Amino acid sequence: MIKEINTSFDKHLFAGKTVIVVGASGGLGMAMARGFAQLGANVIGTGTSAAKNAAAQDDPANAGIRFALLDSRDNEAGKAFMAALPAIDVLVNAQGVARPGAEWEEETFLDVMDVNLNSPFRLAMAAMPQLVAAQGAVVNVASMLSYLADAAVPSYTASKTGIVGLTRALAHRYGASGVRINAVAPGYHRTDMTRELWEDPVAEARIAERSALKRWGTTDDIVGAVIFLCSPAAAFITGVTLPVDGGYHSG
Template sequence: MDEIIATFRPDLFAGKHVLVSGASSGIGLAMAQGFARLGATVIATGSSAAKLEAEKADPANKGIRFALLDVKDRKAIDAFLGALPALDVLVNAAGIARPEAEFTEETYLEVIDVNLNSAMRLAMAAQPLLARSRGVVINTASMLSYLADESVPAYGASKTGIVGLTRALAHRFGKDGIRVNAIAPGYHKTAMTKALWSDPPAASRIAERSALKRWGTVDDLVGTALFLASPAALFVTAATLPVDGGYVVG
């Protein structure tokens, strides 16, 4: 991540307050680290107390406050956001996938709730604080906002929904100076995709379809998040930026 961070002014987010959901690992954690390294006060939330405790001990997470938050619980979200003194950036990175199991109604609804509904809950709860700071919302879409994977109908539906939600919230919040954008990751090496990137034939097929002939890393998403939250993107809103190495159009 060092090369990415060096691209930006080291105090770019000094004095800014950032909240990242789904940040006990993977993409969310990498984004939290990126903002913290550029001077932001960062709160990283997750649903696993054990994971959060483990990350607290990691020196790479210096400057990040880890907090337990159930993104399915509207009352908990309202109380959590209501206790914050300020907020400049909200990153909605909470997400799950349950291949094959998503064809049962219970699991389908759970995935939709975590991946899509939580972004709406957090954005609405954060809106008053973001209006004061003329802040930023960054949602997490996916290459499956545009492609089909028959094993994850809820994941695909939720990530397609994120694109529409991002556009709607951008227009709803725009009058308050709040910008709302999304990032659409492709195949990045995370715990969620480990079954694929640890299988050489599958990993090779995926890399070959991308324009850059490789898998993404979580660090590949950090620079895009920092850009979208920065003054360099002051007239960018309602956009979903693909960070997939060209996979979708391959």
């Protein structure tokens, strides 16, 4: 897919642009960060684990990406992080957690909500002065559970549903300032979060069969949609949540 990204988009599309990918030390976030870096962007990827950040920084596949520690739940840290950057052209809020079963406990419910819904709001607001100056773009990561429900993860379901509404509200608040805010809604992609399912042959086959494309998504499958939404090709698109799920939620 990265090869296809390189042939689908101008390789200098984001040259000279600063792209922040929150939650970039693994999974979907890392794939997004790599996609932007390979199109010339100066990419800063954040993560909450120093060990994961260090491992990612040492990986040759991550050339062009600088990894930094950031706890997206820490409002003051988020403000300081964004304020230290002279320019921000794109902000991708790819952070997300799920705690199956445990989310029915209030403390866990609220913590998941803070990471998945509150932190995209606070980081978008912290980065907004630079985004306005750059006439930039924000992409939030929603989920197919923005449209469906999973009783094992009430907070994940509620928070990802909330991302759709937050994206619309931000788009209308800052559209007149020239900032576009959209979201993508991934489906079943092979990540650490879904490992228990795709390592189970029965579950894997059941999920693939429901999708229109009859397969699971890869982490790279999300990259093209995010790049498109941040590119000049999407100049008149804002407030939209784009499903990237192989047709799963419409099946």
